[in-house]
Amino acid sequence: MNEFLHMGGYAAYVWPAYGIATLVLLGLLVATWKGLRNAEATLKALESARPARRRTRNGSNSTGRKAADQTAGTPAEASEG
Secondary structure, three states: OHHHHHHHHOHHHHHHHHHHHHHHHHHHHHHHHHHHHHHHHHHHHHHHHOOOOOEOOOOEEOOOOEHHHHOOOOHHHHHHO
16 A cells, blocks of 8 residues: 555655645536526526516417517518518
């Protein structure tokens, strides 16, 4: 075991490299986790600020138009022009 930890005389280079790599990976993990929590909080705030839309059984909203028809620049609208 001692021979493994000594790394054939290169332990002074190998173990700090492992330590730095571990710290970088942990830092990335923490930054990603915080970013996810912030994004989820932003999404929740945006969803709560947006008025709810009623859906009918056939998938259209309260105006009677399907969601796909409401997007601007659909091929049907472009060909009518």
